[in-house]
Amino acid sequence: MPGRILGFDFPSPLLRPVPEKKRSASSVRSDDSRPDSMEHLRRPHFGKSHSHDKKDKDGRRESSLSRQAARHIKLDMVVESPPVLFLDSPQHSSGSLFSGRMQLVVTGAAPAAIKSFNLIFRAITSTKRPVGDHCKDCASKTTDLKEWNFLDNNAELSTGNHDFPFSYLIPGHLPTTAHGHIGSIDYKLFARAETVNGEVAEYIRPVVINRAIRPGNDKNSVRIFPPTNLTLNVTLPSVIHPIGDFPVYARMSGITTKKEDTQIRWRLRKLTWRIEEQEKFVSPACPKHMAKVGGEGRGIQHEHTRDIGSDDLKSGWKTDFADGQLEGEFTASIDSGLKPQCDVDSPSGLKINHVMVLELVIAEEWAPNKKPNQATPTGAARVLRTQFNINVTERSGMGIAWEDEQPPLYEDIPASPPSYRIEINDYDGSELNEDVDQLRLS
Numbered sequence: 001m002p003g004r005i006l007g008f009d010f011p012s013p014l015l016r017p018v019p020e021k022k023r024s025a026s027s028v029r030s031d032d033s034r035p036d037s038m039e040h041l042r043r044p045h046f047g048k049s050h051s052h053d054k055k056d057k058d059g060r061r062e063s064s065l066s067r068q069a070a071r072h073i074k075l076d077m078v079v080e081s082p083p084v085l086f087l088d089s090p091q092h093s094s095g096s097l098f099s100g101r102m103q104l105v106v107t108g109a110a111p112a113a114i115k116s117f118n119l120i121f122r123a124i125t126s127t128k129r130p131v132g133d134h135c136k137d138c139a140s141k142t143t144d145l146k147e148w149n150f151l152d153n154n155a156e157l158s159t160g161n162h163d164f165p166f167s168y169l170i171p172g173h174l175p176t177t178a179h180g181h182i183g184s185i186d187y188k189l190f191a192r193a194e195t196v197n198g199e200v201a202e203y204i205r206p207v208v209i210n211r212a213i214r215p216g217n218d219k220n221s222v223r224i225f226p227p228t229n230l231t232l233n234v235t236l237p238s239v240i241h242p243i244g245d246f247p248v249y250a251r252m253s254g255i256t257t258k259k260e261d262t263q264i265r266w267r268l269r270k271l272t273w274r275i276e277e278q279e280k281f282v283s284p285a286c287p288k289h290m291a292k293v294g295g296e297g298r299g300i301q302h303e304h305t306r307d308i309g310s311d312d313l314k315s316g317w318k319t320d321f322a323d324g325q326l327e328g329e330f331t332a333s334i335d336s337g338l339k340p341q342c343d344v345d346s347p348s349g350l351k352i353n354h355v356m357v358l359e360l361v362i363a364e365e366w367a368p369n370k371k372p373n374q375a376t377p378t379g380a381a382r383v384l385r386t387q388f389n390i391n392v393t394e395r396s397g398m399g400i401a402w403e404d405e406q407p408p409l410y411e412d413i414p415a416s417p418p419s420y421r422i423e424i425n426d427y428d429g430s431e432l433n434e435d436v437d438q439l440r441l442s
């Protein structure tokens, strides 16, 4: 949406010079050359476009043209369908029905002759990183998904309210509304009516599309950390919601290595979890800036990663050195205050996905087999780091009941570990050494 990306509020009328930064951003030209004077800023159409962008409390905009003269027509909309929620994945969703009534009100005493009256359901993909600096054609791409032509041919409407019902089965494969750091996907209904006298009334209404993937069996994942004998099993819900917490079960085996008289074992000292939101956007180029990306159909990929939830845990698990394993369950959640985005993978270039990163700080200790409780830290410590893909999606209406009734199933553990990233690093944090000292004293 170029208005948001390139929008600056101009005082009207302009009394003082605009700083260099704002001046270049305000250029309505789509090439890189800058105007030599600020004359273009003083043109009255800027004042008009400013008022044109003013929203009323419902987020709708009305044409500045219709304000100039006495109004004879105005537009409104009544939405009759519930909020748009796709169920299941883009491949399997049956979509969602949007229905409502467009209203054209003839406010004058005389009938109005309507030259045209139409409504468009439009998808808008926009980016804060356009290929051409400040180029609104690079920054935003629109696709008209559906159009209704209600009136044409100078149809005459009497004074009063006229309803025009419409409905649209929004296809379930469409990407959902998303507002990332680099790219955004928005949907809007644009209505426009024009009288034979040239009076124009416009109406814009955003439509938010959400998706809910229904929860299935919990996901079990196995990670091994060669050359150690450590194996980590983690159980996560199949879907995670932007609001609310979720359980994470972790079990690590192979923590004890016994020799004839002594044993070496790993003690878990700290567990850190982090939820990463990873965004990729391929910025397309407008025809004017196509040379910058090497031709049609190409773009420049931008990436942005941020943490949307994390915590450090220093206790809460059970360690059984005789059995050689430890286990525990903790609660994780996404910080809903950070405006988390749901997963989206759009053919128009925006992809947002999420991973849960686990870091386990383990410290090595030595003990005689006869007195396993008299352990001595060897001073060696490691950080085990691994990550798991998670699906972040809106709740479906039935989600909670379904989750409560579905017991976790453990049969879909893969025979061999899938490809994944693990890391083992030496740990030299002072924090841990302080803990070790305290343990020795007690």
Ligand SMILES: [Zn+2]
Binding pocket: 030, 131, 132, 135, 136, 137, 138, 139, 285, 286, 287, 288, 289
């Ligand atoms: Zn461009």
